[in-house]
Amino acid sequence: MNTATSGRDGGEPRWLADDEQRVWRAYLHATTLFEDHLDRQLQRDAGMPHVYYTLLVQLSQACDRRKRMTQLAIDAKITRSRLSHAIARLERNGWVRREECLSDKRGQNAVLTDEGFKILERTAPGHVEAVRQALFDRLTPEQVGQLGEIMRIVAEGLQPQDSDADLPWLR
């Protein structure tokens, strides 16, 4: 809403100025279109949405291609329930399997299978090309640096250190 409405909690709401509105709208458009674009590309090439792909990448980069489920949720910035759902589906595809943690009987690891690794090898070239064409090819090196710094600041701000912070992987 552009119109001024009096605030609920006393103070006047800090409405966005016109130029801030434009930045915010551009952010929403770019991020929405980009996520749709990557989902489509990965669905077409490997029958999986983008978030599943990022889980396979995480596992491929981990020691022995395995990671604790709790750590995987933190690294992918998603809720435990979304992770469980994704891993169950990847398990049915034969790309991931679960195993008990040796060091902690209550914990579980997700493990990338050889078949999962092959899927990633086949899919990665098309995915990186899609990311390049949509993002890196369009920006100057200076803009790439600016984007990295801005996104680092935003991501850090959304992960406060308070123990009662409402973070996805704690749900």
Added chain:
Amino acid sequence: MNTATSGRDGGEPRWLADDEQRVWRAYLHATTLFEDHLDRQLQRDAGMPHVYYTLLVQLSQACDRRKRMTQLAIDAKITRSRLSHAIARLERNGWVRREECLSDKRGQNAVLTDEGFKILERTAPGHVEAVRQALFDRLTPEQVGQLGEIMRIVAEGLQPQDSDADLPWLR
């Protein structure tokens, strides 16, 4: 994947360099956490996800608080099926109603109801505060300008003018 794999289509894949990897990871972390944050805030305050809220905002800013469904999908950058689902839900809440287009019997408008407008008035102050705290308050004015320009470039690149482009609102 960081490891070099030979390309499928002849040429060597253009893997991301380490600094590009860091930018890409920061982008994924920030956008994933931000969307989760806004969804949580809006679910808590109004029982709806972020995408529903953006539809109400679109309608509130339109002439006579109504917009053609086809245009609404374009403006929100979402698929027709996602829009239909969202509007059906907003209709059940009494916040939106559908009506036939007077000028085109095949078309439909979505109309913001008075109750929908009230929900928006109640919810907007908390939402804009969440956006400010997570984004605008953390960046310098220079960075806000850089972000706007970068996001505008990315959004434009993802909406090619070709008639066969795979755009969400054509699905």
